[in-house]
Amino acid sequence: MVVKEFIEARSQLQGQIQQLTGSYDGYVWSQWFSKNGPDILAILAAVLGASLIASEVNKGTIFFLLSKPVSRDRVLLTKYLVSVLILLGVSLLSGVAILVASAMVGHPQNVGGVLISTILLWLGMLFVLGLALLFSVLFHDVLRPLIFSLLFTLLLSIPGLISNATLNAWNLTFYWSSFAAYQGTMFPLKALLICLVAALVPVLLAIPLFRKQAY
Amino acid sequence: MEAVNQTGAASKASAAIELHNLEVKYGERSAVNDLSLTVPAGAIFGFLGPNGAGKTTTIKTMLGLRKPDGGSVCVLGYDAVMQSLEVRARVGYMSEVNSLYDFLTIPQHCAFCRSVSRQWDQEMVDRYVSLFGLPTNRKVGKFSKGMKSQLALSLLMGSNPDLLILDEPTAGLDPVARHQFLNHLVAEIAAQGKTIFFSSHILSEVEAVADWVGIIRDGKLIVCDELDHLKQTQKVLKLTYVELPPAAEVTMLRSLPGVMSLEQEGRSVRLLTHGDVESLSQTIQARSHALRNVDIVDLDLEDLFLKYMKEESNGR
Known part of the structure; x- marks a missing residue:
């Protein structure tokens, strides 16, 4: 039963991909916002997040940092915000590159659609960053937060392999890569809110954990 | 909060550090056990003990890096748990491991410290940096262990702390660097009336510098007295x-x-x-x-x- 459903879903997905890649817009969206963008940015987010605290502990610089008269909340949030801005910069840069490159080859893209898709992707990646930060507070080496955050993100994307509306509602990747938003046919308010909440949860968990952590 | 401050202000003149029945555990294992200790203001206190005795754990508890499982920790009149920021604003801490950023230069470290300190005396830092002859244009990662310790001490002085807590400050230094470091510690810093609390397992250096000594073993303080006494x-x-x-x-x-x-x-x-x-x-x-x-x-x-x-x- 499950196998049959999976085969059906796979052929449906292949049909959708063929349909999408048939157009330039669909091709660009599928290549960046649906596939390579999340992969590359998720790795970048995990690397940034995993090293935020664990690297300081590993190198011993945490003692230099925490012996200063600043609260742990400020230390954590400052470091997190720097990574958030780095991710935003990279995401925006990729969006601009898509707009410029598409215009150069004679397929100008919808600026609003690219911008909103870029923001959605960035918010989605903040979830990975937050997750890596949470693990970075828990573990004192960089490798485990990196691996665990990427594994957890991969696990969350499994429901996306089966084209099922109920499962997709629980699939975060479904929200951070919306083709309708890219085309500019709809404003993805629900997706934005879900990605925003998902991004905040791990950070809100990491703050009290870091406050209590003994070094 | 107010009461703690007032008590602190009153006791500040006599005691820089007061630990009462301090208890710190790592899981089930007790790292510090019923430790009571008073360090008089202006003293150079040598905290002695073999490796794993609980010296670093005690120091970390004083700075609020680790919460005690029992007892109280009062540093410069402030509760180290409830008023940890006040403690850290007045204490200069040097950890046993190199805790400086290898990819930063001295001016970059100074800029960072200035941004997170309540007060910053750049002239004082520059004075110590030139006293130790540290190169300002090189990244700290290229410094020797001795140079890193000297820089850490120079940076501590920038925030003009009332109390210096140094955890094994001369560990890994060669005899010349150790001698130079300790000389500066006594001649320059202690002469300013600052309290120095430093841990070590090198007995000769404690004897050469300290006027008070505390010996800890298995998390228990076994002696605490003036060295001369x-x-x-x-x-x-x-x-x-x-x-x-x-x-x-x-x-x-x-x-x-x-x-x-x-x-x-x-x-x-x-x-x-x-x-x-x-x-x-x-x-x-x-x-x-x-x-x-x-x-x-x-x-x-x-x-x-x-x-x-x-x-x-x-x-x-």
Whole structure:
């Protein structure tokens, strides 16, 4: 039963991909916002997040940092915000590159659609960053937060392999890569809110954990 | 909060650090056990103990890096748990591991410290940096261990702390660098009236610098006193007999009041004594066994340390 459903879903997905890649817009969206963008940015987010605290502990610089008269909340949030801005910069840069490159080859893209898709992707990646930060507070080496955050993100994307509306509602990747938003046919308010909440949860968990952590 | 501050202000003149029945656990294992300690303001306090005795854990608790499982920690009149930021604003801490950023230069470290410190005296830092002859254009990662320690000390001085807590500050330094570091510590910093609390397991350096000493073992403080007082009350009596003293005489010496321990090497007997060593010496000289030489010598810290370690081992 499950196998049959999976085969059906796979052929449906292949049909959708063929349909999408048939157009330039669909091709660009599928290549960046649906596939390579999340992969590359998720790795970048995990690397940034995993090293935020664990690297300081590993190198011993945490003692230099925490012996200063600043609260742990400020230390954590400052470091997190720097990574958030780095991710935003990279995401925006990729969006601009898509707009410029598409215009150069004679397929100008919808600026609003690219911008909103870029923001959605960035918010989605903040979830990975937050997750890596949470693990970075828990573990004192960089490798485990990196691996665990990427594994957890991969696990969350499994429901996306089966084209099922109920499962997709629980699939975060479904929200951070919306083709309708890219085309500019709809404003993805629900997706934005879900990605925003998902991004905040791990950070809100990491703050009290870091406050209590003994070094 | 107000009450703690007032109490703190009142006690600040007399005690820089007050620990009462401190208890810190790592899981089920007790790292610090019922430790009570007072460090007077302006003192240079040497915190001695073998590796794993609980020195670093005690220091981390003072700075609020680790919460105690029991007891209280008061630093410069502030509760180290509830008022950790106030403590850290007034304390300069140097950890046992190199905690500086390898990819930053000295000016970049200064800029960072300035941004997170309540007050910053760049002239003071520059003075120490030039005193130690540290290169300002090189990244800290290329510094030697000694240079890193010197930079850490220079940076501490930038925030003009009332108390310096140094965890094994000379560990890994060669004898010349260690000597230079300690000289500056005493001549420059202690002379300014700042309290210095430093941990070490190098007895000679504690003896050369400290005026107070605390010895910790297995998380328990086994002695805490002024070094001079310890030396005044405890002396070594060196006896050289003309002939090998009989076993009965040695047993008798061991049982004399004021004798804490006895070591014999042939005709030489070394007594670790407590109290009136002069009258003890006279008592021994009045006995029938002829002595070639009697010397009363000051106890060095190594003798003291070994004695306390031995006592604790026997007591366990």
